[in-house]
Amino acid sequence: MAQKMTGAKMVVQALADQGVDTVFGYPGGAVLPIYDEIFQQNGIRHVLARHEQGAVHAAEGYARSSGKPGVCLVTSGPGATNAVTGLTDALMDSIPIVVLTGQVPTFMIGSDAFQEADTVGITRPCTKHNWLVKETSKLSGTIHEAFHVATTGRPGPVLVDIPKDVQFATDYYTPPAKANLGHYQPQVKGDLETITELVEAIEKAERPIFYTGGGVINSGPAATQLLRELVEATGFPITSTLMGLGCYPASGDKWLGMLGMHGLYEANMSMHGCDLMINIGARFDDRITGVLDAFSPGSRKAHIDIDPSSINKVIRVDMPIVGDVGHVLEDLLKVWKARGRKTNSGAVQKWWGQINEWRAVDCLKFEQKGKVIKPQYALSRLEALTKKHDRYICTEVGQHQMWAAQYLNFEDPNRWMTSGGLGTMGYGFPASIGVQMAHPDALVINVAGEASWLMNMQEMGTAMQYRLPVKQFILNNERLGMVRQWQELLHGERYSESWSESLPDFVKLAEAFGAKGILCSDPDTLDDAIMEMITHDGPVIFDCLVTKHENCFPMIPSGKAHNQMLMGEADTQGAIDAKGSVLV
Amino acid sequence: MSPLKIKKGANSHSAYNLRPNFSDVQETHTLAVIVDNEAGVLARVIGLFAGRGYNIESLTVAEIDHSGKLSRITVVTTGTPQAIEQIKAQLGRIVPVHRVNDLTVDGPSVERELALFKVEGTGEKRVEALRLADIFRANVVDSTLESFVFELTGPTDKIDAFADLMRPLGLAELARTGVAALSRGA
Structure with missing residues (x-):
């Protein structure tokens, strides 16, 4: 007969049985019994964040870089509400994380007790699913179910709210094998009839394009391999969303670069001009499509997605395939090979001729002149000096994020952690901590803007405490660059509240935490400074002073189509009409 | 037919054909949603309608299977055909939802x-x-x-x-x- 154990011990046991090695969290009254259990074991490392939002983003970074669910443990009330931004971020980007929250004792729920909040109520719309566990007998089973829901189907954040009396009470532990996982079993195999229809379209297509997204990466390494095989075998061009960077190597000759609002000219023009669009694990986000009326006219569209609600949400597609990317691509390749590996190679060759003309525009070209570092130059040098490393890149949100997506090259999946859907400033630094925990020996760089970075700068304490050598590469333009860019283009150059006043001395700030600070403002010393950052064994804050009023191009302005991109400053006059300025 | 019951192929070869497909016609549909009878499940369903801006014209809910702990939520909603499809797909991805039947299109x-x-x-x-x-x-x-x-x-x-x-x-x-x-x- 199994021994009874306390709910708190069950939590630690369940995490261990789920293969969890790292938990990011912050203690408080309502989770003290669980922290007491964590204290008395060595199997699970606890990383003490400096703010619950940081803990959740760190768990996200851990999950995205490792492919394993990230785990987070916070207290009731403010602990839970501070986790909300991270939960929403993970929901938008389909990141599997399991957040455990403490709750006031069951008999006090509803009494406005100290540090009470309706956590499951608050987090219902920002989790894939959540549970309030009122009986210790159900606690371990619920945690196993939570891991199941977080990691199957379209991944996402889940939350288990555990009242303090449930943590103290004792009952029997349910091992994962005996847990009731409910009926949640999303379909992973795609409809063969539609897959065959897509194969027929692939055989005939004259101007095809693969439009890939985060779903490829979420599906796992097998999906990435199959995608690469498919691209090589068909010879079709491939572009990717911000979320999908790395699913196809940037060095591959079929690679067109990122698409979308700040995507590459050749990628957007190809999307606009294609006759067959094969969407693999992307969701026609509004940053991708531009104005819907003019989105890729004249193309037949296939959409592979594990979430049925993503299909026909914004763009009506001709070939909807509900299923896991890996499974569908496997079947797709099988059918295509069985039918003789045919493509319309003559026409595709011609298509490449057109694409190469667009490529020749060289939309990312810039000129580094003068004594001020251009942000594009800083990232080009960072790319050149780090590409040989086992390198993981996080970003905050804004211009630097788009430049990083444009100028850094990703050869493999799970190497690029950025807040895509929610656009959370303050994401990158804590995420880099989670990545470094998952990959202790890797080079982890957070490309940041000074304003975003300040939003979660308290995590310097975490980086120092756990000796995590995360490199904070701050492109400091003393502006909220993207806000400023929109104000310039859309609001008559009235720069309302979009500059960073009273900035800290970042070198001194680093030193105050016991870390290394590097200041660089001269293009001639940039390489040496970056090398100094890379070779330093410990956290670094790199304050890279860059051009203050640089705009991020190419850009599809609001209300415009893929073939109406702004390529540079000369294009910006009157580019966005009143209707477009209403759009975000 | 795909599992989504979306007509395939058809005539939508271009985004310019979106108008007829994404018609502005408002339809009224009666949906039967079979859910686990657990705490908060109704809040999940109506929260979805509120959060995504869908209409609820009528809503009934009661347990229909005590031993299996299942409830049936009958919701009458209006929207464009595309919105109705979205509502069904969004309902379908709520974890405690077992199935969604559209009684308006599934037959008499x-x-x-x-x-x-x-x-x-x-x-x-x-x-x-x-x-x-x-x-x-x-x-x-x-x-x-x-x-x-x-x-x-x-x-x-x-x-x-x-x-x-x-x-x-x-x-x-x-x-x-x-x-x-x-x-x-x-």
Whole structure:
């Protein structure tokens, strides 16, 4: 007969049985019994964040870089509400994380007790699913179910709210094998009839394009391999969303670069001009499509997605395939090979001729002149000096994020952690901590803007405490660059509240935490400074002073189509009409 | 047909063909949503409607299988065909939702609503109310010298019609259950 154990011990046991090695969290009254259990074991490392939002983003970074669910443990009330931004971020980007929250004792729920909040109520719309566990007998089973829901189907954040009396009470532990996982079993195999229809379209297509997204990466390494095989075998061009960077190597000759609002000219023009669009694990986000009326006219569209609600949400597609990317691509390749590996190679060759003309525009070209570092130059040098490393890149949100997506090259999946859907400033630094925990020996760089970075700068304490050598590469333009860019283009150059006043001395700030600070403002010393950052064994804050009023191009302005991109400053006059300025 | 019941191929080869497909026509659909009867499940469903801006015209919910802990939520909603498809897909991805049936497209169905009408009045109006109740086969479930409470079961338009007739005759209060619906046949 199994021994009874306390709910708190069950939590630690369940995490261990789920293969969890790292938990990011912050203690408080309502989770003290669980922290007491964590204290008395060595199997699970606890990383003490400096703010619950940081803990959740760190768990996200851990999950995205490792492919394993990230785990987070916070207290009731403010602990839970501070986790909300991270939960929403993970929901938008389909990141599997399991957040455990403490709750006031069951008999006090509803009494406005100290540090009470309706956590499951608050987090219902920002989790894939959540549970309030009122009986210790159900606690371990619920945690196993939570891991199941977080990691199957379209991944996402889940939350288990555990009242303090449930943590103290004792009952029997349910091992994962005996847990009731409910009926949640999303379909992973795609409809063969539609897959065959897509194969027929692939055989005939004259101007095809693969439009890939985060779903490829979420599906796992097998999906990435199959995608690469498919691209090589068909010879079709491939572009990717911000979320999908790395699913196809940037060095591959079929690679067109990122698409979308700040995507590459050749990628957007190809999307606009294609006759067959094969969407693999992307969701026609509004940053991708531009104005819907003019989105890729004249193309037949296939959409592979594990979430049925993503299909026909914004763009009506001709070939909807509900299923896991890996499974569908496997079947797709099988059918295509069985039918003789045919493509319309003559026409595709011609298509490449057109694409190469667009490529020749060289939309990312810039000129580094003068004594001020251009942000594009800083990232080009960072790319050149780090590409040989086992390198993981996080970003905050804004211009630097788009430049990083444009100028850094990703050869493999799970190497690029950025807040895509929610656009959370303050994401990158804590995420880099989670990545470094998952990959202790890797080079982890957070490309940041000074304003975003300040939003979660308290995590310097975490980086120092756990000796995590995360490199904070701050492109400091003393502006909220993207806000400023929109104000310039859309609001008559009235720069309302979009500059960073009273900035800290970042070198001194680093030193105050016991870390290394590097200041660089001269293009001639940039390489040496970056090398100094890379070779330093410990956290670094790199304050890279860059051009203050640089705009991020190419850009599809609001209300415009893929073939109406702004390529540079000369294009910006009157580019966005009143209707477009209403759009975000 | 795909599992989504989306017509494939058809004529939508270009985004310019979106208009006819994404029509502006508003349709009313009755959805039956079978869910685990657990705490907060109704909040998840109506939170989805509120959060994504969908309409709820009528909502009924009750446990239908005590041992299996299942509830049936019948929701009548309006929207463009595309919005209705989205509503069904979004409902389908709520974890405790077992299945979503669109009774409006899945074939013939029966829809019933129960309503209680309190009609106050004396003299000729009172007699007329009772006469109409008889025509509509409404039951009198409570009676005083100045009032009746009628119970009426039927499709929504029958309830509406009876309510319209009762209004000038002294309709004081009206309680409706909302629609319960089942598909016809085996």
